[in-house]
Structures are given as structure tokens and as C-alpha cells.
Amino acid sequence: MISLYFSHLEQLQAALEKHLTATGHEQLLIGSGALHHHFLDDTRYPFRPNPWFVYWASFLTQHPDCWLLLRPGCKPHLFYYTPRDFWHLTPALPADEWAQAFEWTAYDDLTVVRSALGSARTAIISEQPLPEGDWDLNPDGLMQAMNFDRAIKTEWEQHCLREANALAVKGHRAAREGFESGLSEYAIHQSYLNAIDHNEPDLPYDNIVGLNEHAAVLHYQFQQRVVPQAHRTLLIDAGARYNGYAADITRTHSPAGTLFADLIDALDEQQQALCAQINATTDFVSLHEQTHQVIARLLAQFDIVHGSEEQLVEQGVTRCFYPHGLGHLLGLQVHDVGGWQQDASGTLRKPPEAHPFLRLTRPLAAGFAITVEPGLYFIPQLLSDLKTQPAASDVNWSRVEELLPYGGIRIEDNLIVGEHSSENLTRDGFARLG
Ligand code: GLY
Numbered sequence: 001m002i003s004l005y006f007s008h009l010e011q012l013q014a015a016l017e018k019h020l021t022a023t024g025h026e027q028l029l030i031g032s033g034a035l036h037h038h039f040l041d042d043t044r045y046p047f048r049p050n051p052w053f054v055y056w057a058s059f060l061t062q063h064p065d066c067w068l069l070l071r072p073g074c075k076p077h078l079f080y081y082t083p084r085d086f087w088h089l090t091p092a093l094p095a096d097e098w099a100q101a102f103e104w105t106a107y108d109d110l111t112v113v114r115s116a117l118g119s120a121r122t123a124i125i126s127e128q129p130l131p132e133g134d135w136d137l138n139p140d141g142l143m144q145a146m147n148f149d150r151a152i153k154t155e156w157e158q159h160c161l162r163e164a165n166a167l168a169v170k171g172h173r174a175a176r177e178g179f180e181s182g183l184s185e186y187a188i189h190q191s192y193l194n195a196i197d198h199n200e201p202d203l204p205y206d207n208i209v210g211l212n213e214h215a216a217v218l219h220y221q222f223q224q225r226v227v228p229q230a231h232r233t234l235l236i237d238a239g240a241r242y243n244g245y246a247a248d249i250t251r252t253h254s255p256a257g258t259l260f261a262d263l264i265d266a267l268d269e270q271q272q273a274l275c276a277q278i279n280a281t282t283d284f285v286s287l288h289e290q291t292h293q294v295i296a297r298l299l300a301q302f303d304i305v306h307g308s309e310e311q312l313v314e315q316g317v318t319r320c321f322y323p324h325g326l327g328h329l330l331g332l333q334v335h336d337v338g339g340w341q342q343d344a345s346g347t348l349r350k351p352p353e354a355h356p357f358l359r360l361t362r363p364l365a366a367g368f369a370i371t372v373e374p375g376l377y378f379i380p381q382l383l384s385d386l387k388t389q390p391a392a393s394d395v396n397w398s399r400v401e402e403l404l405p406y407g408g409i410r411i412e413d414n415l416i417v418g419e420h421s422s423e424n425l426t427r428d429g430f431a432r433l434g
């Protein structure tokens with residue numbers, strides 16, 4: 001697998017040299033990121049690396065204050081921060097095979113990095129500026145071009161995303177077992193972490209672990225310690241990281257034999273049909289709009305709302321039950337950069353006005369990593385808005401009352417787009433788990 005990493009670096013280097021020529025820069029310096037302190041305190045937030053740094057240095061995800069210098073025709077040069085610090089462990093220089101791809105300088109004084117830059121025209125990508133110098137900090141043109149590249153994943157990145165999915169599905173299985181044995185949201189979350197051997201800061205985003213009505217809160221942020229009286233629904237949106245690459249998976253569970261469980265099965269079938277439509281020619285905006293027809297059909301089929309598909313979509317009824325986007329780019333960031341970007345110079349295609357939360361409008365291409373995550377929810381706030389609309393008379397409110405205690409459904413898989421089809425990393429991961 002390490003050979004995939006080396007060829008990943010070669011591809012990145014070739015693309016970078018092209019971009020530097022275009023923007024007139026002679027070199028690029030990337031900072032790994034900084035630690036941030038809590039307000040009025042000496043304790044620190046968990047470290048989040050600069051994704052651009054991890055793009056090159058896949059194995060250095062927990063290393064603030066390092067710098068990577070990239071120059072045409074040269075080995076990438078890593079300035080590795082090794083402070084004299086008896087409060088924290090100063091890591092030794094890496095000796096693994098991957099480290100051979102870099103020149104190494106251990107440093108604890110920034111003048112070492114600054115003097116390495118010389119007088120060359122330098123772009124810097126970093127959250128914090130390097131003081132004293134005429135650098136081009138986070139130059140828009142270069143960053144747009146690089147953002148655009150990042151949507152297409154190299155073989156190495158695809159491997160990392162596959163492994164992140166293989167990890168996350170283990171957590172999802174543990175969570176499902178926890179739900180079936182009647183655990184609290186908190187205990188389900190803990191069993192998820194245990195199953196994937198992650199601490200909380202390792203997660204790509206805060207796990208969403210919603211029981212019952214909490215499944216209707218799209219980004220539910222609490223985990224109750226109390227065990228609820230009934231376990232009607234578990235909606236768990238939880239990921240994992242592998243060398244910085246994120247999985248972003250949602251599953252919804254409910255005991256069989258209820259209308260809601262049938263609704264989950266029906267949406268699951270539709271989600272797979274949507275995934276089957278993903279390839280390098282798919283227009284994701286159209287597919288998102290098509291998903292509203294799918295939701296309209298399910299609403300009618302389950303006797304929740306009456307009316308034609310077209311009418312339910314046009315009147316905005318489906319948006320009350322499915323208020324988010326169908327998916328997004330995935331990679332080093334859960335919502336990876338450039339989802340609205342149409343070209344290397346940064347032209348944006350905003351989502352349609354009726355669908356402001358759609359994060360992906362870029363035409364798909366082979367090698368993209370994306371999520372496909374339709375949902376169907378019973379969200380009190382949106383339902384009370386719907387009650388004031390003319391379409392309210394088409395709603396079977398007693399059916400809605402019956403389903404409200406179940407919260408909602410989201411089913412989310414991670415896919416790699418191919419020319420004529422796609423690879424479903426999540427379903428494959430579950431299948432391998434057995
Ligand atoms: N976990 C956040 C999302 O699905 O986009």
C-alpha cells in the first residue's frame with residue numbers, strides 16, 4: 001500500500017508544479033496548523049490539522065507547528081517541530097518507510113523555516129502567518145486550483161477512504177447491538193468508540209446518536225445518559241478516520257413489524273436505487289431534485305400525505321420532510337472543499353433557491369468521493385410551518401402523529417464515482433463484516 005502513497009505524492013507534485021507555474025510562485029509552504037487555547041485558560045482545544053498539510057503528509061495528523069516546503073523538482077521538505085518541552089512529549093523524527101519521501105529538518109526556532117525560504121516568491125497555506133516576510137498568504141488563485149483538484153481522489157486516497165469505511169461500519173454494528181440491547185445514547189456512543197478504537201478527537205465530526213424523537217434533529221448534539229422507556233428508533237450518523245480521511249455514515253434502526261420499520265426499509269431500497277444512478281455523467285443537482293419525487297412517492301404510499309408527486313414537490317411539502325441535501329464531497333474534510341466549484345478558477349454554481357442546503361453542484365467525475373444520504377423526518381418545527389400552508393389539508397395528520405415519536409430516517413453511504421457506475425465503500429464494508 002505504501003507504493004500507493006508514493007505515487008499519490010508524485011501526482012500531487014506534478015499538479016502543484018503546474019499550478020505554481022500558472023500563478024507565478026516559485027514554492028509553496030504549508031503549515032500543519034496550531035493548537036488553540038480555551039478562553040482565559042491554559043487548556044487546549046483538540047488539534048485539527050490543516051487538511052492541506054495532511055494531503056501530503058498523510059501520517060502526520062497530530063503534529064502542530066510543522067511546515068512543509070514544496071518546490072518544483074525537489075523532494076518535499078518537512079520542518080518538524082521538536083521543541084524543548086518537558087510538559088509534553090516531543091515526538092522523534094519518523095523513521096517509517098513513508099518518511100523517505102521527504103527531506104527532514106528538526107527545528108524549534110521559526111527562523112530556520114524562514115531562512116529556508118530565501119527570497120523566492122513564496123505562497124503559504126496556513127491558518128497562521130509566518131511573521132516577517134513578503135509572503136503570499138493563502139493566495140486565492142492557487143487555492144481555487146488546488147481545491148478543484150482535491151475532488152478527484154488518488155488511489156491512495158481511495159484506499160484510505162475504504163479503510164475509514166471499514167472501521168466505521170464496525171462501530172455501526174456495535175451501535176446497532178447497543179440499541180437492540182436497550183442502551184442509552186451515551187452508552188451507544190461509547191460502544192461505537194470502543195468498536196473502532198477511536199478517542200473522540202479522532203472522529204471526523206461529532207457523532208449524532210439520536211434515540212426516538214431525537215432522530216428528527218438533523219445534527220442532534222447531545223447524548224443522554226438516561227435510558228428512555230422505549231427504543232423505537234436509533235439514528236446514528238457517525239464516522240471514522242484513516243490517515244486523516246473521513247467516513248461519514250448514517251444508519252437508522254427500528255424494531256421490525258411497525259409502519260416506521262417498513263418506512264425505513266422503503267427508504268433504504270430507494271437510497272440504493274439512487275446510489276445505482278451515480279456515475280461520471282450524473283448531474284447531482286437533478287438527482288437531488290429527483291429524490292424529492294422519491295420522498296413524495298413514499299409519503300403517498302405510506303398514507304402520510306395525499307397528492308400527486310409533482311404537486312407535493314412543487315408546493316414544498318417534500319422539503320418539510322426532507323430539508324437537507326442529497327450529499328456532498330468527502331475526503332480529508334467531511335464536507336470536502338469545492339462542492340459548488342465548477343472550474344479551477346473558482347466559478348461557483350450555487351444550489352437551486354429551493355434547495356439551499358445542497359452542498360454538491362459540481363458535475364461528477366470518476367474518482368470523486370461523495371455521500372448519498374436521503375432522509376425522511378418528522379420535525380415538529382417544519383410540520384407546524386406546514387400546518388399553516390394550503391397544502392396542510394393534504395396531510396394525514398393522525399398518521400403524522402403516529403410517526404412523530406419515531407423521529408426520522410437518514411441512510412448515508414460513501415461512494416467513489418466511476419466512469420459508468422460507482423463503488424459503494426459503505427455497503428461493501430458492511431458486506432465484508434458479515
Ligand atoms: N455527518 C454530517 C453529514 O452527514 O453531512
Ligand code: MN
Pocket residue numbers: 248327328371373412
Ligand atoms: Mn454527510
Ligand code: MN
Pocket residue numbers: 237238248249250412
Ligand atoms: Mn453524516
